[in-house]
Amino acid sequence: MDDKMLEKSPPTVLWFSRGDRMVLIVGGILVGALLGFAVPFVASWGASLTWIPFQGPLELIASWSQWWVRYVCIGVGILLGLVLVAAAFYDTARVAVSETQVHITEKGETVTVTRSQVATAFVDGKELVLLDAASRQLVRVSSEEKRDAIEVAFEQRGYQVAPGDPYDDLYYLWVPESPGLAPEVNAVLKARDMALKKKAGSDARELRSELDRLGVVVRDRKTSQYWRPLVRS
Known part of the structure; x- marks a missing residue:
């Protein structure tokens, strides 16, 4: 099989699955909405207890009696929930493994390592490590994937996989x-x-x-x- 055929083979992506992404997004929306819905109640309750700090902000929120306040709080809660989910996606390394190269994207930065550079791949704790022929670390990145899934992904693409740090x-x-x-x-x-x-x-x-x-x-x-x-x- 030549390089052109290899390049056409879709890479194996080690990251959140589509189902996991949907669960996180929906969960972020629901949790944010519930917290936003609860804010006026919590503010009213806190303002009634003088020993709780930040009485000024609590009293201010509790004084908002307009009908739209609760919907604004829910909207803000949803927005904050989605921001947290986006931060989790941004911070979690996305590893795309093909027969010719490995792409690692984390925190907005992408590193590409070619197949010829990689001598050994292994999992060290929760980190994926790629070594070159001089035992230099080409990549050491945290991964949320299970060890078995990482090892299988690299073995199926023909990389040398070690059971641990050699x-x-x-x-x-x-x-x-x-x-x-x-x-x-x-x-x-x-x-x-x-x-x-x-x-x-x-x-x-x-x-x-x-x-x-x-x-x-x-x-x-x-x-x-x-x-x-x-x-x-």
Whole structure:
């Protein structure tokens, strides 16, 4: 089968299914509408209890007696519910796997990795990881899909899939000024540690790429960083 035929094969998409998307959208609408419907009642109840803070805003809302107020609250609630659903869609990685490449879209950014670049694919906890022949992390992204679904998607497209991280025993816990690491590597890991504590995800990803360039792979376990050297196959 040539590349043109492979390109015509629709990719397997690892993301929310159509049913899941409908459930989230309808759920967001219903929950938002119910909360909006309840706002005037809650405001009236809260305004009657002087010990509850924010009495001013509560009294203001409770004073709105016009017939349209409840419908406005319901509309605002629906809008907020849909905004939360849209945020969930935006933040959740969408992975499209074909025989020739992998597209990963997350937070408005898309990364494309060709089949020839990928040496190994595996699931690490809730993260999809793609490694190249030098064991460099081409992709490490959180996924809401189950491990089995991810592994099957890549196996069916002909990718080499490992049951876990093949280099798991090579990782070391990073501590400031770790022995065995070059000063510049320790400096980048220190900067990345600060970025993780500040929840600056984009900075942490950029620093991960810089570590790859310096010959070090990093992964996170809660608030700790673990590192290993690159291993060429």
